Amino acid sequence: MTVRESLLAILDQGPCYGYQLRTEFERRTGGSSPLNVGQVYNTLDRLERDGLAAKGDTDEHGHVYWQITDAGRADVRRWLDSPVGRDGAVRDDLVLKVAVAATLPGVPTVDVLRAERRATRAHLDALIAQASDAAAAPGPEALTRSLVLDARVFAAEAELRWLEHAAERLARHPEHSATLALSTERPKRGRPAAAPPVPEPAFATR
């Protein structure tokens, strides 16, 4: 939903046409997040369907201008006011791959981890180079670009540390520690035995 909300937020600054929205989005993220043009037009149609934006006039150049609606403005405010969601299942390719691979008998998890580590390190190097270029460049566009790249550097560093951490933990365990055969347990049907109730904490924990 980030693209959708971002485009709406840009539209909040004034009427735009589709192609312009893409340019603005890429400019504001410092070119670090290319946006497909087709997606802009799709998104605009969906925003219109949801009553958050409305198709406006076409100027002499054939530019179709879009405007934000009151509901759209409220949506942008909500987006900015409330933190990003953490509910959904995080589908992290790297993490899930390692977790699943570690459970597969006959798969050399060590090799998988080594290959991922190499690739992550290479990726990190490339990111650091881009990030330091961006940090040296002047102007507000370079600033947001630099921030986005920094975030990726931080994320890649965390991945790399985790890969090393995972390799250590898996190595500490005897042999292919986490391997799991297909479960042979017959599934139990019907209502499961009720778990004992968890007592309410006497004090709030947060």
Add this chain to the structure above:
Amino acid sequence: MTVRESLLAILDQGPCYGYQLRTEFERRTGGSSPLNVGQVYNTLDRLERDGLAAKGDTDEHGHVYWQITDAGRADVRRWLDSPVGRDGAVRDDLVLKVAVAATLPGVPTVDVLRAERRATRAHLDALIAQASDAAAAPGPEALTRSLVLDARVFAAEAELRWLEHAAERLARHPEHSATLALSTERPKRGRPAAAPPVPEPAFATR
């Protein structure tokens, strides 16, 4: 593609029926990544269409067993042998939101950052609690669960550090440093002026 490849990798261990695949996937990720059942059936159909899996027999309980094909096995091997892709545009909700918000005049980026920091810290606390529980539990399932949760802890820590980093950098700049009005530049059409050729580096940089 992670779910798809993971299911195929599990299928590589022996024939499974749909529901079982979901159970196995969740078991192998230690329950840290719930998987929608509907998606399993969809995925199986698509694997069949792509020739990577085949619908097999139905047993007396009505379980529809699926088998991996040779092409499927090759696909699993490829998945395990090659590191996860880093090409696509990373659509990080948090990062893009902050980057775009920082360019919006009239938006108190400081407040946005503070709210995100609070939420990230709370999320991190919850993750740490889960991760330390999982680390103490015995068995291979707890190990993969623990690894997945550790990865999320590392990622959340990186996000938190980045949020602080971003707040500092934005504060260091005068006022709403990164705000950008809608570009008033007339776009230039036609072929752009040719850039001077970049000389090839004399030495490999990696």
Add this chain to the structure above:
DNA sequence: ACAGCCATGTAACTTGTTACATGATTTT
């Protein structure tokens, strides 16, 4: 003239989510 951007739009497709319908089984 041609390459290449500017600009709009459509269609098909992918992965993934959600909701629904159906029915058997089993425990409380």
Add this chain to the structure above:
DNA sequence: AAAATCATGTAACAAGTTACATGGCTGT
């Protein structure tokens, strides 16, 4: 009897990507 799981499947939808069609404009 009710609740909850086991198990299959369908349909609709959401977000996003890719490819295509169309045409205007402009610098080399």
